[in-house]
Amino acid sequence: MVRFLVIPQWQGSPAPRAMLLTDGASAISGDLPRAATTVLDVPVEAGESLGTGVRRLSALLRTRELVHGHIDSDTVVIGGDCGVTVAALDALPGGTDDLAVVWCDAHADMHTPETSPSGAFSGMALRALLGEGEEQLVLTPAIPASRVVTVGIRNLDDEEVDQIAPLTNLSVDDLARPEALLDAVRATGASRVWVHIDVDVLDPSDFAGVSSSVPFGLSPAALSTAIRALRTEVPLAGATIAGFAPRSPADAVDDLGALLRLVGAVA
Numbered sequence: 547m548v549r550f551l552v553i554p555q556w557q558g559s560p561a562p563r564a565m566l567l568t569d570g571a572s573a574i575s576g577d578l579p580r581a582a583t584t585v586l587d588v589p590v591e592a593g594e595s596l597g598t599g600v601r602r603l604s605a606l607l608r609t610r611e612l613v614h615g616h617i618d619s620d621t622v623v624i625g626g627d628c629g630v631t632v633a634a635l636d637a638l639p640g641g642t643d644d645l646a647v648v649w650c651d652a653h654a655d656m657h658t659p660e661t662s663p664s665g666a667f668s669g670m671a672l673r674a675l676l677g678e679g680e681e682q683l684v685l686t687p688a689i690p691a692s693r694v695v696t697v698g699i700r701n702l703d704d705e706e707v708d709q710i711a712p713l714t715n716l717s718v719d720d721l722a723r724p725e726a727l728l729d730a731v732r733a734t735g736a737s738r739v740w741v742h743i744d745v746d747v748l749d750p751s752d753f754a755g756v757s758s759s760v761p762f763g764l765s766p767a768a769l770s771t772a773i774r775a776l777r778t779e780v781p782l783a784g785a786t787i788a789g790f791a792p793r794s795p796a797d798a799v800d801d802l803g804a805l806l807r808l809v810g811a812v813a
Contacts, residue, residue, distance in 0.1 A: 548620045548813045550583040551634075555609050557593055557602035558629035561757035567626055570755060570790030572796040574624050574805055586612055588626075592665040599659025600667050600680045607682060613637045617784065622813050625788030628655055628668040631742045632675060635685055638740075638783060645783055646736035647675060647689050648727065648776070650697040650769065651744040652760035654706040672696075675710065676748070693734045697727065697769075698747040701760045703751035718764050727772040731780050736774065738781045741773060741812055746791040748804065755792040755801040766804040770811040777811075785812035 554571035556564040575583055586609070593605025598786055600606070609631040617623075617637040623630055628651070634641055649655070655672040658679045670679050677688025691712040698718050702710065714733070720726045731739050746756040749763035787808055792798035 547582060549618055549623060550578045550622050550624060551613075551616050552578075552583060552585040553613065553626045553630040553633070554585070555588050555589060555606070555626035555630050557589070557605040557609075557629035557653045558667035558671070559757065560664035560669060563742050563757070563791070564627070566791035566793065567756070567789070570609060570792055570798065571624050571626055573792060573795075573802065574787070574790060574809075577802060577806060578624075578809070579810070581730055584616060586616065588612060591732055596706055598680050598682070599662065599665055600670070600683065601664070601665040601680065602667075603680070604740040606696050609633060610636060610683075619783060620719065620808065621784045623784065623786040623788075625786060628671040628744050628788050629683075631740070631786045632671050632683065632685055632789055634784065634786065635675065635689075635740060640690050642685070642687065644737040645689065646693045646695065646731050646734040646737055646739045646780075648695045648697060648741045650742060650747040650764075651699060652701050652746040652763060653744070654696075654702045656706040656709040657703070661703075669678050686784070693736050695727070695730045695734070697721065697772075700762060718762060719722070721764060721768050721772050724771045724775045728776045728779055731776055736780070738783040739776065740783050741776075743769070743785070743787050743812070745787065745805070745808075746789050753801055753804050755797055757789070757791045766807045770807050773811040781813060787812070
């Protein structure tokens with residue numbers, strides 16, 4: 547049975563109103579089956595950098611500790627910022643040796659503390675899955691670049707362009723063919739997959755509740771269809787839906803239809 551783990555972590559976000567992510571996680575959890583949903587009691591304080599280049603590191607490390615013991619096969623994680631996926635994969639039963647990662651995001655998230663303009667961990671999260679960055683946060687063992695497929699990235703900093711080149715990168719237009727995602731994951735040779743969705747991968751005309759929207763994104767229908775096609779052949783080890791930051795309860799209601807469509811695709 548699918549389990550839902552709500553991780554309302556905000557400390558990895560660079561947004562001035564990052565705590566809206568806790569409201570977003572709460573809004574989603576209200577529409578999930580209560581008996582199958584666990585809400586993690588993450589730190590609410592900002593935390594300290596502990597002498598590193600990662601802002602609020604102490605809070606991020608505490609959340610990572612709390613996640614252990616809550617991740618099973620078929621867990622859908624509800625964030626919170628993008629960093630919750632790194633914590634979830636660190637706790638994944640059976641490890642990651644047979645795992646591909648599909649990273650759906652408008653932003654590359656390929657910074658390290660040395661290149662990040664903000665020091666926010668969500669902008670380093672995909673790089674951390676590859677084993678590079680702040681050693682207290684990187685995934686060990688790392689996911690090889692050959693087993694990472696990105697979807698919908700269209701906003702990169704100069705420092706990220708070369709870093710993302712070794713990955714398999716699918717554009718918004720690529721997903722006009724629903725089987726494109728399945729083909730890309732099949733080519734990795736992995737036997738299961740984790741699907742990470744930052745909701746800013748969606749087009750702003752379809753979804754408003756994000757901190758930093760980027761035009762020309764995916765529709766909820768296109769992304770859901772591609773994920774369902776992927777699942778016909780490759781089992782999901784789990785999934786993440788992150789980045790929901792509604793500015794008001796009314797805004798949250800407007801976006802919940804698209805969110806529940808994504809939940810249905812991964813669950």
